[in-house]
Amino acid sequence: MxxxxxxxxxxxxxxxxxxxxxxxxxxxxxxxxxxxxxxxxxxxxxxxxxxxxxxxxxxxxxxxxxxxxxxxxxxxxxxxKTKEPIYFSKMLVKPYFESKYQLVNNIDYYNALISIDNYDELSNIFQIPKEDTKELVSFQIEVGPETENDLIRQYDEYVQSIDSIRAQDISFEDFVDNRDLFSSDLFTIEVKSYKRDIFKSLTKGFESTFSNEYSKKLMKRRDSTIVIKKLAYRKDLQKIDSLQKVYLRILQEESKKGSVSIGLEGLIPLTQDRTITREFEMFQNELRIRDSIRVLDQQIIEQNVYYDVLSTFSDVGLKSDDILKKFALLLxxxxxxxxxxxxxxxxxxxxxxxxxx
Missing domain, CATH: 3.90.20 (Hemagglutinin Ectodomain; Chain B)
Structure with a gap:
């Protein structure tokens, strides 16, 4: 115990x-x-x-x-109530031959001219009276309307243009988030003015906005390349045409000769073989070549200018009601x-x- x-x-x-x-x-x-x-x-x-x-x-x-x-x-x-109203109108354009860079640069240039009251230069650019240029308030450019399918198509083109290993690291969301103004093919140009019916007269002046030496060089290079390709295609067509004529002559001569059969009551026949020709293959090649020429001609027709206007300025502008510029709220x-x-x-x-x- x-x-x-x-x-x-x-x-x-x-x-x-x-x-x-x-x-x-x-x-x-x-x-x-x-x-x-x-x-x-x-x-x-x-x-x-x-x-x-x-x-x-x-x-x-x-x-x-x-x-x-x-x-x-x-x-x-x-x-x-006493300040002069501001009107605006928009134009939707599609630039070609990399003229979008000149477009964005010129929009900034126009705003700079307005800020320093250089109405003579604006009048010379847009070919409108100097009094009308004094009514201009600002120019603005932004990305045009894009659907989800447009973004997917651009993403596929971008992925195919880069290395396949690097493409695996770039998702569709990353591609969309990292896009800038120059990534688009469509652009919306907005002009603001104190004058309500000035916008239509500005359309012609924008023609010089897209034209520059680099764009002209690209168009000339494209046209020269198409001419060279079409010459090569036409030479191929001439060769195919010559071969087709040869094959046709051979077939005509063989059809005149017919077939010869020698043997005992036809038990042991001797038949003259026909020359093997490839008319169908040549016909398919001819169709492909002519289709390629048609595509080149269509490309020249579709892109024979530096830009296309998908939606032009309206005859009369809309009144701008920007709530952030309302003095009744700002003050x-x-x-x-x-x-x-x-x-x-x-x-x-x-x-x-x-x-x-």
């Missing part, structure tokens, strides 16, 4: 130590969760305090705020921001003047 007592005491001490460790562990976990709770609670309390503080400031100065906002709204509304918003900054400035000055280190 006496020998078992020390063992019992040691087991009790061990159990007490384990229980104490568990209590300390759970106490630490409780403290961690308590600190996390207090942290988020302090954030929520701070946000709520800021909201209440701002709301209190608005309530205390409600009359002043209403007077300032109402006054700024009336002033802005009066400006909107009250600006006045409210100034009031808030003024209030914060006053509070800061008062706090600093009363602050004692």
């Amino acid at each position: 006496s020998e078992n007592l020390p063992n019992d005491h040691s087991k009790q001490d061990k159990n007490s130590t384990e229980e104490l460790d568990l209590v300390v562990f759970f106490s630490l976990i409780g403290n961690v969760f308590s600190k996390i709770y207090k942290f988020f609670a302090s954030i929520i309390k701070g946000i709520f305090s800021v909201f209440v503080f701002a709301l209190k400031a608005i309530i205390d100065n409600f009359k002043i705020i209403c007077i300032v906002l109402l006054s700024s709204f009336i002033i802005g509304f009066s400006i909107d 009250p918003a600006l006045a409210f921001i100034i009031l808030c900054l003024t209030f914060l400035g006053i509070k800061t000055i008062r706090f600093v003047s009363k602050y004692e280190a």
Whole structure:
């Protein structure tokens, strides 16, 4: 009995130590969760305090705020009613021979001319009276309307033009996200003006926008390449025609000779073999070559200009109602921001003047 007592005491001490460790562990976990709770609670309390503080400031100065906002709204509304209206119209174009780069560059150039009041140059470019160029407000270019199928087609063409290993790392979403203005084949040109019926007269002036030495060089190179290909195709057609005439002559001669049969009552016939010709294969080749020539002629017909107008400017422009340029909304918003900054400035000055280190 006496020998078992020390063992019992040691087991009790061990159990007490384990229980104490568990209590300390759970106490630490409780403290961690308590600190996390207090942290988020302090954030929520701070946000709520800021909201209440701002709301209190608005309530205390409600009359002043209403007077300032109402006054700024009336002033802005009066400006909107008295200022000259702006009209806009859009044109959808499809450039060829990389003339889109010249188009974008010229749009920036036109805006620069407007900003420096160089109406003589604008009048010379668009062949319109100088008084009309003074009515121009801005030019803008953006990507034309594109469907999902258009984007997929462009993605397939892009993937086929690069290395197959690198193409595996470029998804359709990456391709769409990394596209810029020059990635499109269609462009929307928007012109804004104070004059409502000026847009149609600008159409002809855009012809020079697409023409440049590089585009002319590409068109000339394309035409020269087509001429060389058509000459080669016509030579192939001449060869096929010559072979067809030879085959036809052979067949005519064989048809005149007929067949010869020698043997005992026809048991052992001897028949003259016909010459093997390939008229059908040559006919198929001729069709393929003529189809290739037709494709080249069609390409010249479809792309014999530097751009195509898919949708031209309207005769009369639409009134621009850009909400971001409404003074009836801009002035009250600006006045409210100034009031808030003024209030914060006053509070800061008062706090600093009363602050004692």
